Amino acid sequence: MGVGETILLLLGGLIPLGYAAYYLGRRKALVATAEGIRMHSRPQQYGWYSVVSMALPAMGVAIAASLLNLLGVVTPPREIVLLMALVTAAVGLAVGLRVIRPSLRARNILDNLIRWLLLGAALISIITTIAIVLSVIFEAMRFFREVSVWEFVTGTVWSPGDSFLEAAGRGDEVTEGSSSFGSVPLFAGTFMVTAIAMAVALPIGLLSAIFMSEYASPRIRGTAKPLLEILAGIPTVVYGFFAAITVTPVVVDIASFFGLDASYSNILSPGIVMGIMIIPFISSLSDDVINSIPQSLREGAYALGTTRSETIRQVVLPAALPGVISAFLLGVSRALGETMIVVMAAGVRPNLTWNPLEDMTTVTVNIVYSLTGDQAFDSPQTLSAFALGLVLFLVTLALNLVSTILVRRFKQRYD
Known part of the structure; x- marks a missing residue:
């Protein structure tokens, strides 16, 4: 019997039992209420209490x-x-049905259960974040045992080694000498x-x-906003093709027209396309914020004679x-973490x-090439x-702070 079949059979057995538990628990509470007994909670809450009593132990x-199997015990x-x-x-x-009585606080038990479930979901998110950060820190510490932190933070040359360059398709850049890990x-x-x-993205999205929110009619808004938000659903690889095939030649031609020398792998093209990709994020959020401003503020300004x-x-x-x-x-x-548009x-x-x-190039592109090369995992190139x-996490954290x-x-000023 496979894992999928076992799960299906388990759910197939628990679902009918759950329906029976809800029906029997609710029915017992209704019968007691019909007999003039004052119950603490509503009948359906006793039904859900029976479901919980059945499902949680199973x-x-x-x-x-599963844990015993995972730990190898x-x-x-x-x-x-x-x-x-x-x-x-x-x-x-059986136990859940037996303990149903007028003094049973089923509503309180269900509320506490939901509270603990929500707390568990929040803790899972927090623990996952902490685990990700710790895993990155531990591996980074292994790297900094071999490379100076000062050299890494202030160095202006990134030349991680021959194997890394060959894996990245840049074998012609291989030179003799020690590796350099300057991240600047x-x-x-x-x-x-x-x-x-x-x-x-900022001026276009905000405008x-x-x-x-302020000028468009409901009909135009209902058409324009979904069309604008379609940009957020386009895969980044498609944006990468657009940047490499369409935008880059235009940038090179415009630069040549003004007498400037532009590379066909310039950083301006992916920046422009990345800005187009970010427009719906800024536009949608800004639109929601502007619409949430009370109309009384606008009417007060109009009453004072402003346009x-x-x-x-x-x-x-x-x-x-x-x-x-x-x-x-x-x-x-979103821009700091983008990879595909830049690499293409x-x-x-x-x-x-x-x-x-x-x-x-960017940090995320080099992270990808460091982890997908042919070097050993414990080599400085990979670490x-x-x-x-x-460092990118610390930069993002500083921006968030x-x-x-x-x-x-500004909330203290304008609220």
């Missing part, structure tokens, strides 16, 4: 068996586990493409949100500023430059991916 048996046969779970469910159902070129490319993307544009500029936007800042930083986080349109050359018409991920401070400051 799920506990199944989870315990014992591997019980699936048929035995299925039988024990169903027998436990039947016993739990990678973060320079990351910040460059993020700045270009936000320079495109489109203002138009849809619509003045009201938007001096009343609506300042009141919506915390939400706009949140949308902006969400877009920044800008390449993987770590180049430290201020010229967006030259080729550059450098965790160090890059740790700054955004929290700014949002709190």
Whole structure:
């Protein structure tokens, strides 16, 4: 019997038992109420109490068996586990029905159960985040035992070694000498493409949100907003093709027209396309924030003689500023983590430059190449991916802290 069949049989047995538990528990409460007995909770709550009394022990048996198997303590046969779970469910159902009485606080028990379930869901999210951070920190510490932190943070040359270069398709760049792990070129490319993307996305997204919330009719808004949000559902690989095949030649031609030399793997093209991809994030969030501003603020401004544009500029936007800042930083986080567009349109050359018409690369692209090369997992080339991920995490954390401070400051001012 396979795992899928066992799960299906377990659910197939628990679902009828659950229906029977709800029916019998509710019926017992209704009978007691009809006899003039005052029950603490409603009949349906006693029914759900019976379901919980039946399901929780059965799920506990199944989870315990899975943990024993996972830890290698014992591997019980699936048929035995299925039988024990169903027998436990039947016993739990009998016990749950037996304890139903007027003094049983079924409502309180169900409320506490839901509270613990929600707390468990929150703890799972927190524990998962902590586990991810700790795994990155431990591997990064192994990297920093071999490479100086100062060299990694301040170094301006990223040359991790021959095997890494050959795995990345850059064997012609192989030179003799020690490896260099200066991350400044990678973060320079990351910040460059993020700045270009936000320079495109923020004005377009914010202006489109203002138009849809303040100027567009309901019919135009109902058509324009879904069309704009379609951009968020396009796969990033499609954006990468668009950047490499369409936008890059246009950028090169425009640069040639002005007498500038532009590489066909420049960082400007993926930045522009990344900004187009981020537009719906900023536009949708800003639109929701602007619509949530009370109409009384606008009417008060109109009563003082301001025009619509003045009201938007001096009343609506300042009141919506915390939400706009949140949308902006969400877009920044999205741009910092983007990989596919950059690797398809800008390449993987770590180049430290201020010229967006030259080729550059980003941190996430090098993380991918560090983990997909042919080098050993404990080599500095591979472990450098965790160090890059740790620094990128710290940068993102700092941005989130700054955004929290700014949002709190402006909320105190305008709320």
